[in-house]
Amino acid sequence: MDLKQISEMQIKLDQLHGFPVSFLDQHEKYAQLTKDLVGLFGEIGEFSNIVKKVNIKLDRPLEYELNITDSEKLLREELVDSLIYIIRIGAILGVDLEDEMLKKMQLNKSRYAQLRRE
Amino acid sequence: MDLKQISEMQIKLDQLHGFPVSFLDQHEKYAQLTKDLVGLFGEIGEFSNIVKKVNIKLDRPLEYELNITDSEKLLREELVDSLIYIIRIGAILGVDLEDEMLKKMQLNKSRYAQLRRE
Amino acid sequence: MDLKQISEMQIKLDQLHGFPVSFLDQHEKYAQLTKDLVGLFGEIGEFSNIVKKVNIKLDRPLEYELNITDSEKLLREELVDSLIYIIRIGAILGVDLEDEMLKKMQLNKSRYAQLRRE
């Protein structure tokens, strides 16, 4: 399943749940985008808290109790939640994330190719 | 092109450019993941700075000079850069983002279906 | 009590608890700074999650249950936790936050004064 289809599924689900992705004017649109950005901060913050704990565990294995395998499961979940917000914000901005990623990767590829020639 | 293929392309590009996604031990892995998390913060911070400016422009249209159409172009670019970091971090954690997103969406769907029945 | 004294108290407490603020070399210093930055993100993420919920409550007062007074108490706590990380990071970088804030405020003051004259 491609990124475009996943985005469309997610957006339909959001609309069902009452989260709008189309707006009457710019004020409404940016008010929603700002709220979703705060939502994204929240998810990345939760991800960060788990990374913080894993780093403490790796620094002080005997003093600090933590099961890293369990933590990784949580990290994966928070990362997916972050991705969902990125896709929502992309829908608000009308970004074709798949298309833009391919363009960006193409751009980076030629940049690096040039660097290797230098 | 599906999310899995995009991820694989991005990772190949990263490896070419010297950014590792496989590691000798957990210390190395989480040191890299922590650095990429800081990279993600940077991109979302740049995105946030543009959102901040658009919000000021919408609040004070006459006092503040900003072309919102230009800002949206930049927002799209920063969002894609954020997505690239999410995909990189997903690769480090060995997440199948496509698979996990579909699972999460399925889970959310049944949650909302239940809410509507209540 | 001034910001300098508060910073010094916080740092003593951190050292007692085993969090270093002086380092053998730049690698060690930036490894710790990077970890504390991740900690800061965690706190601001928790703050963001509460702001997100308050915003939902204000948008849909009847559908969503939340006591805003309780949420504000939590927001204050998370803000203080964020400030503690800022002070820790400032100690690692050897910033005199009080001094730098006064300088920055002086700078902003003259900037605005100039704007008002124009």
Added chain:
Amino acid sequence: MDLKQISEMQIKLDQLHGFPVSFLDQHEKYAQLTKDLVGLFGEIGEFSNIVKKVNIKLDRPLEYELNITDSEKLLREELVDSLIYIIRIGAILGVDLEDEMLKKMQLNKSRYAQLRRE
């Protein structure tokens, strides 16, 4: 100069510049707080981008050009800008940051004291 005086100076400056810290209702208050949170993310994002570059420089000293002393100067500036947002948000929430920090430090002190006795 204590944190309370610094906060009050900053707030007066903000009011002069047209950034409100008192509001007609909760909607207005949280709309402003949400915008300032986005501003805070912007500053921490800029800080993160500099940390990212310093980490690359430390990992690949010969390949990457960066003057770490210059970067530290920028880091200090971004940290102060972040602190200004924390103080602004504290003013919106009516937090006495100095008081709350002292309470939190007292709390942490007794927690650690207990840990050392165990």
